[in-house]
Amino acid sequence: MPVPRNAVDGGPHAAPRRFVFVLLPDFTLLSFAAALEALRIANRMAGAPVYDWLLTGDGGGMMRCSAGTEFRLDSDLPELTRDDVVLICGGINVAGATTKRLMNWLRREARRGLMMGGLCTASWTLAQAGLLDGKRATIHWENQDSFEEEFPEVTLTKSVFVVDGNRLSTAGGTASIDLMLKLIADDHGEEVANAVADQLIYSAIRTDQDTQRLSTPTRIGVRHPKLAQVIKMMEANIEEPISPALLAKEVGMSTRQLERLFRRYLTRSPKRYYMELRLQKARNLLMQTDMSVINVALACGFASPSHFSKCYRAHYQTTPYRERGSQAGKDLKSED
Known part of the structure; x- marks a missing residue:
């Protein structure tokens, strides 16, 4: 049986898997914080730093979320390694927040075969960069109509999250937790993922078969x-x-x-x-x-x-x- 990435069974640990959070102007705080907290708690439950993260954005400096709070970024858009996971954090006016420089960076880094995802509305950014063509994806329900019109080459679903190959997407809000729990389970097994869910007081873990809104x-x-x-x-x-x-x-x-x-x-x-x-x-x-x-x-x-x-x-x-x-x-x- 293959040993999970960053094994936590007492053997030697590989380097922590790094998540690169790309914060867009007016990003949704809940979607970002939910994903980051799941990683932090996973480190605690694993008893080792199995995950690491970096906060980036176009231009570096400070980035403000839609609630008005500002975050100091660790860097401008950096050069990445193939094992990095890129998570773009979107919010209101995602089209205006998606710059040409950011899209060029995403396309360049995607050629390395990186896993890339969009939280909340950031699927729009990935689609605009051409990185969701022929893929399944989801986006916040409020943006579904416009997304379907703009990107007919993407198969849009109403799921809370979607994993299609090395492309990830969520519908926003607490859907970030569901996605991260799946990734943690893939890396370290259901036991660690369930321990993270318990710490988050998250008693109803959703899958990619669950829809984001009631009918x-x-x-x-x-x-x-x-x-x-x-x-x-x-x-x-x-x-x-x-x-x-x-x-x-x-x-x-x-x-x-x-x-x-x-x-x-x-x-x-x-x-x-x-x-x-x-x-x-x-x-x-x-x-x-x-x-x-x-x-x-x-x-x-x-x-x-x-x-x-x-x-x-x-x-x-x-x-x-x-x-x-x-x-x-x-x-x-x-x-x-």
Whole structure:
């Protein structure tokens, strides 16, 4: 049986496995801290320094998280070794935080065959660098719509984390713990990983088969199976909406019965609920991508920009163009 990397069974220890954390501006503190703490505790549970880490970022110096706390980086983007694991820590406005210099560095280091991962929104950075092409990945649920539009060559999942070869990704938040526990178990066995989980008071370890959000019917408390089925069909057909009559037929009921179910459980008509789903996706695309307003409209099932603008204004009390402008203003403020 092969000896695990950095064996902790009393034999001679290999050099600690180093994790290189690349902090992006406005990175999410929880995702970063959860990953780092898992490594620290693993060293304690193993009784030896089996892991080491380095904090880096484009330009070095200090890096501020989205909560406003600043961290002193150990270095600018360094030259790495093949055994290093790179974890990019993303947060809000990940597109603006991803510099050309960073992407060039990632591409260069990736040619060494390093394991690389993105925490929270940082899968976007890896994908933008072309390092997720043909791979499975995940990203925070709020960024899924825009990611799918930007990177069709990546197979996006709704899992809490994904390991595909030497590429890692998490959905953010406590998903970092789940990923790190898997890596620790791979390196040192389930016993060490479980000991780390116990220290973190983490009693429900998730796998890459677990999804990051409750299903919409579960989240809104819908227990009617046919209504839940209709909602899933709506979510899967945003670009080409299906008529309420056809939705009802697909689940074996009349249009009137479907109307009554929506009124009873969701206090709105099927048409209204479907419209809200489409507008919610449209808002995500406006806020998180550079897609033109007309392309956003088409991606969300609106045949004309004028109809899209009218519906958007009625729901959000602003136009798609002003929404896009307000986001640009926020981005400029964040750079000041």
